[in-house]
Amino acid sequence: MKTWIPLLTSLFAMGACCQTPSGSPDIVAHRGYWKCEGAAQNSISSLSNAAAEKVWGSEFDVWLTADDTLVVNHDAKFNGILLKDARYADFKDIPLDNGERMSTVDEYLAKGLEYPDMEMVFEIKTYKDGMDSLYEARVVPACIAAVKKYGLEKRTTFIAFSLTVCEQVAKLMPENTVQYLNGDLSPKEVHERGINGIDYHYSRFQAHPEWVQEAHDLGMSVNCWTVNAPADIKEMIALGVDQITTNEPTLVKKIIRKSVR
Numbered sequence: 001m002k003t004w005i006p007l008l009t010s011l012f013a014m015g016a017c018c019q020t021p022s023g024s025p026d027i028v029a030h031r032g033y034w035k036c037e038g039a040a041q042n043s044i045s046s047l048s049n050a051a052a053e054k055v056w057g058s059e060f061d062v063w064l065t066a067d068d069t070l071v072v073n074h075d076a077k078f079n080g081i082l083l084k085d086a087r088y089a090d091f092k093d094i095p096l097d098n099g100e101r102m103s104t105v106d107e108y109l110a111k112g113l114e115y116p117d118m119e120m121v122f123e124i125k126t127y128k129d130g131m132d133s134l135y136e137a138r139v140v141p142a143c144i145a146a147v148k149k150y151g152l153e154k155r156t157t158f159i160a161f162s163l164t165v166c167e168q169v170a171k172l173m174p175e176n177t178v179q180y181l182n183g184d185l186s187p188k189e190v191h192e193r194g195i196n197g198i199d200y201h202y203s204r205f206q207a208h209p210e211w212v213q214e215a216h217d218l219g220m221s222v223n224c225w226t227v228n229a230p231a232d233i234k235e236m237i238a239l240g241v242d243q244i245t246t247n248e249p250t251l252v253k254k255i256i257r258k259s260v261r
């Protein structure tokens, strides 16, 4: 039994579900871990690869179709079809690059239930002009209902470029982390809107390194995207961000391990 004590101690030091040493950033696989044989961005296989890589979280992008189906895809269009104006049946049989079908959020979250140690980093996508308030009014409750349906409230982080969407989610899910993506506001300005996190392009933190501490002083979480180059990864670790979102989770893991030796 004694031999287990140091092992258990070191496991606690690693954090219960965080797969990086204590005090280091957690790793979020951007659109899943898709730089693997047979994977595609935002596919179920990428979600599974992220879990196999034992990252802290796996990020994915969500759109709502005209017939109220939530689907997982990065772009607003798929094969030239604008998802918000399409019915799910219009594109459901068109394969992704790896031959998989595009997942519905139902399918994606159901798969996520198989990986209870991994955070689901749920990006609610909206249209860049920000003018489609009717769409925003539909997509937010649909996304929250999906997370609740699968009982994933306790391990879902919501992210969005839309300030309105972040404000709405923060009000409806006050226990959850909500991170604003757009990078145009200081942590204080985001906090004043009732939002408890930021997830900015790393260049925003290079321009405003003080924002990390400012956010932490306000009790906010700090994530950054999409950090793939060793120099940028090291810079974000040194700044003390809470999460690093990356297409290179294995590389980030190696750099974090070296940085704490």
Ligand code: MG
Pocket (backbone or CB within 6 Å): 031, 059, 060, 061, 123
């Ligand atoms: Mg995304």
